[in-house]
Amino acid sequence: MLVTDARVRAAYAEGAGIYRILPAAVAIPESQDDVVTLVRQAAESHVALIPRGAGSGMPGGNVGNGVIVDLSTGFSDLVVDPHSRSARAGASVTWAEVNDAAKPYGLRLPPDPSSGAFATSGGMVATNAAGPRTVRYGSVRTWVEALEVVGADGVLRTVTRGEKAKFDLSAADRKLIASRFPGTRKNSSGYALDRFAQTGDEVDLLVGSEGTLAIVTEVHWRLDSIPPHIAGAALGFADLQTMTEAVLYLVSLKPSALELLDESLLQFVPEAPRVACLLLVEFERETGAAARGVVGDAVRGLKHSVIHVQTAVNRAGLEQLWSVRRLASPALARLPPTQRSLQVIEDGCVPLAALGAYIAGLRAAADRRGIPVAIFGHAGDGHVHVNALPDTTRDGWREAIHGLFDDVTDLLLRLGGVPSGEHGVGRLRAGILERFYGADVMQLFREVKRAYDPLSILNPGVIIPATDWSPVAALKVGAGAAAIPEDIATRLREVERSAAWATPKLELAH
Ligand SMILES: Cc1cc2nc3c(=O)[nH]c(=O)nc-3n(C[C@H](O)[C@H](O)[C@H](O)COP(=O)(O)OP(=O)(O)OC[C@H]3O[C@@H](n4cnc5c(N)ncnc54)[C@H](O)[C@@H]3O)c2cc1C
16 A cells, blocks of 8 residues: 555654654555555656654654555564463564563563663664663664565565575774774664674674664564572662663673663653662562672672662562652653753663763753753663753753764764664764764675665665755754644654554554
8 A cells, every 4th residue: 555645644753762754655564565666666767765653763863754654564474382481473463462471481682672662573672772781682683584585686585594695794894893882781773784794794894774774574582491580689879880780790790671760851750769770670580589688799799889779689678669760751851841861872882891981971061051861871871861951932952952963973972872772773863873883894884785676766865864864954843843733743752752653653644
């Protein structure tokens, strides 16, 4: 189905990030054959295709002025095989659906994006999504066994782990990659050439390629046993340096999650302890004694540095402790309508030892630019989310946001970080990749793109920047926003505020 109705196009003009870009049309394929036909037609007519799942991706990879390919509904098959501990999930199947089906067998898909209720299998693979438990279990890349994809040549194929890619690296390329890829624990910033250089595995190249190399129609997930015992703690600190040292210690104890709430976020939660930053740590173990024991080790090891301690020895207690994290979201959603949460510096990741310096730098840049921020994230991976909260009635807010983007890019470069730990590059970060990797690695990225998509019909402008790249343009906010019907704009805003990304976008148009 190809739709050019103006209201439908408007309903697909926004994703979770900052952009509003009206697509030329929307296609809603219902089978692999539909996708094949669509890609062949696009190749003939040189039309850009923008693959899309729930639209919850932040950096604008899910919007564009070509044809949106909505894969959020037509690919819903899901089969769990407990014997091989695996699941075959159509591109539309969400993380929550995979886990609900796996749970009766004592299995799960360990990386746990907070957006799991709506993030689709296709979208998670395309962004190399991750979550709190990534500190122990890796990002989704680790858990992909095979992918069914339609390439830019319009051919449907299944790529299984161990298969060689359409692209090869020379010895000199490998040396370059080893010298230029940053040493962060997570990275969703461009093609994963570092991993690909180690494995030569096509799956590793396709995961995280953000719809620019192929359209994913099915994912074969590897599943893992749900560990039987869990315990954890909430630990408060008076300053960022002490917190960073605590993170290095806690990571050595192999936590299954180690999350950070900065005071800039805690201020929105009246129930939260008054500390400069709070770490929430979770340990999964095979026995209750082991889980309780490691919490004891954590608290004893940090007794001279914490200013607030609460422990929990079971799942219910831990959920209670972690409720502070969930309470922040509704508080942020209640901000006055003039103060918008904009995702422009929301996904930076730094080497662990630089975590405190990064947060201090973020706070300083936000002060300098006069933009309030709320900072939180995955401390155990050195990975920090930031909601920038400008008052969009203030003169110069747009320039201030652009300035913040530039300042934080410089900061990440100085600290040896990357601009995305899990959300991807999208359109937002495409133009800064070269600063992180250098011109030669960027050239390799272009060669990868050419090998898979010589006509550049798959998500052009994402990862490889458009010639007119501009990060803070085509915004959904402010006077210059593209005109769409008022009722649809209101519904899209409501989807954003309530994170209702599972809503079928066609419904917004009716
Ligand atoms: C409230 C909230 C919380 C979030 N928390 C997390 C989190 O904890 N961890 C995390 O990693 N992310 C998080 N995200 C970001 C987002 O949910 C993830 O990036 C998710 O993986 C995107 O899935 P989606 O189905 O919404 O994809 P979309 O947003 O529709 O697309 C994202 C990218 O994937 C490509 N794509 C989508 N489907 C396909 C396909 N079938 N084939 C090829 N390419 C495709 C698109 O072209 C685009 O580049 C959060 C977002 C929100 C709004």
